[in-house]
Amino acid sequence: MTNIESTACFLFNKDQNHYVCEGSWSILNVNTLNKQFKDTTALDSVKISGAGITHFDSAGALVLLQYVHSLKKQKKQVELMEFNPKHQDLLKLIEEKQDALTYTPPAPQKHSVLYKIGLETTHKLSQVDGLIVLIGSLSDKIFAAFAEWRRFQFPSIMSNIQSTGLNALPIIALLSFLIGVVLAYQMGLQLETYGASIFIAYLSGMAIFREFAPLITAIIVAGRTSSAFTAQIGSMKINEEIDALNTMGLSPIELIVVPKVLGLLFIFPLLIFWADIFSILGAMLMSKFMLQVGYLDFITRLQDSVGLQQMMLGLYKAPAFALLISLVGCFQGFRVEPNADSVGSQTTKSVVQALFLIIIADAIFSVVYSWMDL
Amino acid sequence: MSQPVIEIKGLKNYLGNQWVHSDVNLSIEKGEIVAIIGGSGSGKTTILRSVLMLQKPTAGKITVFGKDISTLNDQSADEMRRRWGMLFQHSALFSGMTVLENIMFPMKELTSLEHPFMKKLAMLKISLVGLPKEAASKLPSQLSGGMQRRAAAARALAMDPELLFLDEPTTGLDPYSARQFDELILFLRDALDLTVVIVSHDLESIKRCTDRVAFIGEGKILALEPIKDLMKNKQPLIAEYFSKF
Numbered sequence: 095m096t097n098i099e100s101t102a103c104f105l106f107n108k109d110q111n112h113y114v115c116e117g118s119w120s121i122l123n124v125n126t127l128n129k130q131f132k133d134t135t136a137l138d139s140v141k142i143s144g145a146g147i148t149h150f151d152s153a154g155a156l157v158l159l160q161y162v163h164s165l166k167k168q169k170k171q172v173e174l175m176e177f178n179p180k181h182q183d184l185l186k187l188i189e190e191k192q193d194a195l196t197y198t199p200p201a202p203q204k205h206s207v208l209y210k211i212g213l214e215t216t217h218k219l220s221q222v223d224g225l226i227v228l229i230g231s232l233s234d235k236i237f238a239a240f241a242e243w244r245r246f247q248f249p250s251i252m253s254n255i256q257s258t259g260l261n262a263l264p265i266i267a268l269l270s271f272l273i274g275v276v277l278a279y280q281m282g283l284q285l286e287t288y289g290a291s292i293f294i295a296y297l298s299g300m301a302i303f304r305e306f307a308p309l310i311t312a313i314i315v316a317g318r319t320s321s322a323f324t325a326q327i328g329s330m331k332i333n334e335e336i337d338a339l340n341t342m343g344l345s346p347i348e349l350i351v352v353p354k355v356l357g358l359l360f361i362f363p364l365l366i367f368w369a370d371i372f373s374i375l376g377a378m379l380m381s382k383f384m385l386q387v388g389y390l391d392f393i394t395r396l397q398d399s400v401g402l403q404q405m406m407l408g409l410y411k412a413p414a415f416a417l418l419i420s421l422v423g424c425f426q427g428f429r430v431e432p433n434a435d436s437v438g439s440q441t442t443k444s445v446v447q448a449l450f451l452i453i454i455a456d457a458i459f460s461v462v463y464s465w466m467d468l
Numbered sequence: 469m470s471q472p473v474i475e476i477k478g479l480k481n482y483l484g485n486q487w488v489h490s491d492v493n494l495s496i497e498k499g500e501i502v503a504i505i506g507g508s509g510s511g512k513t514t515i516l517r518s519v520l521m522l523q524k525p526t527a528g529k530i531t532v533f534g535k536d537i538s539t540l541n542d543q544s545a546d547e548m549r550r551r552w553g554m555l556f557q558h559s560a561l562f563s564g565m566t567v568l569e570n571i572m573f574p575m576k577e578l579t580s581l582e583h584p585f586m587k588k589l590a591m592l593k594i595s596l597v598g599l600p601k602e603a604a605s606k607l608p609s610q611l612s613g614g615m616q617r618r619a620a621a622a623r624a625l626a627m628d629p630e631l632l633f634l635d636e637p638t639t640g641l642d643p644y645s646a647r648q649f650d651e652l653i654l655f656l657r658d659a660l661d662l663t664v665v666i667v668s669h670d671l672e673s674i675k676r677c678t679d680r681v682a683f684i685g686e687g688k689i690l691a692l693e694p695i696k697d698l699m700k701n702k703q704p705l706i707a708e709y710f711s712k713f
Contacts, residue, residue, distance in 0.1 A: 120628060121575070121589075122579060124581055125580060152659075153589055156588060194591055194592075194595040194601045199566070433608075
């Protein structure tokens with residue numbers, strides 16, 4: 095068996111006045127050969143013998159032909175001899191393909207700045223357009239489903255609740271607990287100097303119920319779920335599963351998007367409540383250790399000065415956040431194109447856009463609440 | 469030269485709660501074109517995957533180029549991988565790269581060739597497999613299925629392997645392209661001294677280009693002989709396979 099790892103040589107044989115190729119002319123030895131060609135100063139009439147070649151692959155043949163061409167350009171006579179018929183065939187074949195080898199793919203067209211701005215604008219507009227279409231067909235499907243309960247896909251909704259809600263419970267609990275601790279610590283530092291330690295319950299309660307718990311939950315869910323939706327729908331699209339549904343006359347919106355949206359809508363308020371509990375726990379613990387505010391005092395103050403109403407104000411944000419996360423996730427999933435890069439970039443986009451929209455929505459809520467004097 | 473390129477002894481594979489292979493014995497000589505055929509689900513591709521070290525066999529010994537693949541260390545396994553090329557059933561081209569970049573990719577990673585030479589070599593492979601040169605700058609998603617298959621073949625040939633595995637290379641090609649592909653395989657075998665292992669259902673292509681055909685059924689190689697003899701084989705499974713032709 096020939097060993098392609100062995101070396102290749104291009105030597106001048108003085109006795110017979112010709113050049114000899116020896117060894118394994120394979121892709122691994124191309125660099126060595128090229129160097130040897132460079133070091134050789136050729137005579138006016140060159141005879142090259144291929145009798146000593148043990149392994150000859152297309153890279154070896156190509157490098158030899160390249161050398162022959164460069165010699166011919168210098169007006170030298172070149173003769174190839176003693177190549178075995180198989181090697182000759184290979185050389186002949188590559189010779190025939192010569193014109194294809196020098197093909198340079200056309201360079202990508204360069205566009206002016208205005209063109210790029212225009213392109214980006216239409217791109218963004220078509221995205222908005224697509225999102226509106228998605229929302230439209232989503233509401234259409236949901237309303238249609240009311241006429242026929244079977245179409246709500248309850249098993250699918252349940253599995254979405256499991257994966258987007260139940261599985262997220264530990265991480266949400268941990269993070270909101272830590273936020274509660276940090277929040278109470280920062281506020282406690284200030285309150286302590288004024289001797290107003292008992293206000294810790296009011297301050298941290300307000301902040302947690304109205305802002306922190308909903309926002310932390312939304313951020314975690316956006317990171318976990320919106321990316322998962324995009325990747326799932328995206329790979330279904332690449333695998334032509336979406337097309338398969340369409341050709342069966344089934345609606346991918348109804349079968350894939352509706353259960354995701356409804357599942358998240360259902361579980362999201364519960365997740366916020368879960369985050370409320372653990373943030374308050376964190377704050378309570380910190381108040382006890384740092385400010386010596388007892389658990390019972392904390393809870394009583396919380397109930398009296400903050401109350402259920404503030405907690406509800408946080409929970410009212412849930413449907414908006416849930417809709418944004420699930421819609422953006424699904425929408426970006428449908429925009430995936432059939433290549434691996436696209437799944438990655440759309441997933442990134444879906445998380446970034448979901449976070450962006452969540453912050454915007456949160457700001458709108460704040461404005462509306464302040465108008466309503468809540 | 470007497471040593472076979474691939475030698476499989478007592479290969480067993482247990483997958484998905486069933487025995488796919490109970491006792492596969494197969495030996496392939498250098499320069500041969502061998503096809504592996506058999507009914508759907510008989511484990512044709514699994515044999516390839518076992519040989520290619522993509523899947524650890526449950527039991528058995530596989531020797532490639534005279535080396536037992538189960539005892540290779542990482543480095544010699546990589547050296548081994550450099551000496552074979554595989555054309556996957558669904559092409560498996562890298563979707564984010566153009567055809568040219570796909571073919572140049574293994575060269576870039578495994579050799580230190582100069583860029584212009586690498587490009588020339590890649591273009592050579594593109595024209596060898598019969599793709600128009602304009603296809604070089606296209607993404608796989610912009611090509612038809614048949615052209616993707618050719619591009620994948622070009623990538624399999626990128627490192628000038630001594631051993632080429634083809635998983636259903638002509639499925640989904642039009643008859644003319646499929647015959648061209650057969651000629652290409654024959655030509656490459658002669659020109660590059662290749663050993664080729666084909667998994668295929670395309671009887672026309674098997675008749676044209678294989679030296680021997682291994683028929684797999686009941687988890688074993690039931691026969692390994694030239695297609696002419698195989699078609700006359702009286703073994704019930706084999707007879708049934710060919711009965712509708």
